[in-house]
Amino acid sequence: MxxxxxxxxxxxxxxxxxxxxxxxxxxxxxxxxxxxxxxxxxxxxxxxxxxxxxxxxxxxxxxxxxxxxxxxxxxxxxxxxxxxxxxxxxxxxxxxxxxxxxxxxxxxxxxxxxxxxxxxxxxxxxxxxxxxxxxxxxxxxxxxxxxxxxxxxxxxxxxxxxxxxxxxxxxxxxxxxxxxxxRTKVNRGILVQFEELLEQYFQSDRPQVQGLPTVKYFADSVHLSPNYFGDLIKKETGKTAQEYILEKLIDVAKEEILGTDKSVSEIAYGLGFQYPQHFTRIFKKTVGYTPSAYRIIR
Incomplete structure (x- = not known):
């Protein structure tokens, strides 16, 4: 250089x-x-x-x-x-x-x-x-x-x-x-990539290895800066990229809670949380119930 x-x-x-x-x-x-x-x-x-x-x-x-x-x-x-x-x-x-x-x-x-x-x-x-x-x-x-x-x-x-x-x-x-x-057509393609990458992330062992997914991870994956990527996602969906990630995380968590016999701690670690208490707080704030309560009422 x-x-x-x-x-x-x-x-x-x-x-x-x-x-x-x-x-x-x-x-x-x-x-x-x-x-x-x-x-x-x-x-x-x-x-x-x-x-x-x-x-x-x-x-x-x-x-x-x-x-x-x-x-x-x-x-x-x-x-x-x-x-x-x-x-x-x-x-x-x-x-x-x-x-x-x-x-x-x-x-x-x-x-x-x-x-x-x-x-x-x-x-x-x-x-x-x-x-x-x-x-x-x-x-x-x-x-x-x-x-x-x-x-x-x-x-x-x-x-x-x-x-x-x-x-x-x-x-x-x-x-x-x-x-x-x-550039809506191009942007929609990036949004589709983002959705696919989110799905792949939670279907792999990356959460256990790399932790919770970040905006930077997905921006890097589609060769964009975090700021541009975040602005693009906000423009296309009305949600921030972080909100989009959280929504997917909660959906995966709900599937794990209702579709498996895993403990709340096992689910939390599998999603990339270091501490189950952190997972419980985020889940309750988003859904209105703790993971344990959600399993019972559903």
Whole structure:
């Protein structure tokens, strides 16, 4: 993978691409105007970043997979993420983007809400594809932020910059929701896979070996990030992935309680619980009866 370039400041990123730094904590970049740029690099972001890719110019890899991007694709990164960039020979980067340091939004409403923008943790095959209209909205938001950066700072500057960033992120959330809808056929296929994997999990010895099933386990199995997978399942079913798993677990537990002579402890261990008391609490909270009482009344 070679040396890793770490960006802990806006200035470090701008210096690499020959961009002007107008504010120490936030920058709007037009990489088509970059005077310098690496053709191959592994980058560790200490910043939040969103880029609108105007054309395919090489490979962008996050984790094990290459980004699913083309013209009009938005890629986003959160502090701590590592991305590998490979430029095609003789091609310049063509993207318009925003980078901001976490300190910029500390003490602001956006700082409190940033964790809810789950797309920052989506994986490489989960990029956002924009329509022409959506691309215009994205650019307009960046233009408004850039206008605040080029004018003299005053007491309103930080608030307006933060609000315009929040507006951009809200639009991205809307665009992702639209993408979930337009990719319904693909998403339904993933839901079917999820259901099959759940069934296989409880029919195997995995609960005894690996414990209770996790959202991450199923997300990894279908090659998605936990955040994207969770958002997809919520969009398709109205339930969170964790609620979906719990529902299946309770169904299996009911079958074991009513269809076998196993003790409650045996059932609990077989489902992946370390402690039978934990199983009993969850079962009662969900069903309204303890496992023992449920066996009697049914």
């Amino acid at each position: 070679g040396d890793v370039i770490r960006f802990d400041s806006v200035e470090q990123y701008n210096k690499l691409y020959g961009q002007e730094t107008l504010h120490p904590l936030v920058t709007v970049v037009d990489l088509s105007k970059a005077s310098t740029f690496p053709t191959h690099a592994t980058m560790n972001f200490g910043l939040y970043a969103l880029f609108l890719k105007q054309t395919r110019c090489g490979d962008l890899r996050y984790g094990k997979q290459t980004y699913d991007y083309q013209e009009g694709t938005v890629t986003s990164f959160a502090p701590g993420q590592v991305v590998e960039v490979n430029m095609e020979p003789g091609v310049r980067p063509l993207s318009y983007g925003l980078l901001f340091h976490p300190d910029l939004i500390k003490g602001t409403p956006l700082g409190q809400e940033i964790k809810h923008y789950s797309f920052f943790s989506y994986a490489s095959n989960e990029a956002l594809h924009l329509s022409d209209e959506e691309k215009g909205i994205f650019r307009d938001c960046l233009d408004k932020i850039h206008l605040e950066l080029v004018r003299p700072a005053d007491k309103h500057s930080k608030k307006l910059i933060s609000r315009n960033i929040e507006l951009l992120l809200d639009y991205c959330m809307r665009f992702y929701e639209r993408q979930f809808v337009t």
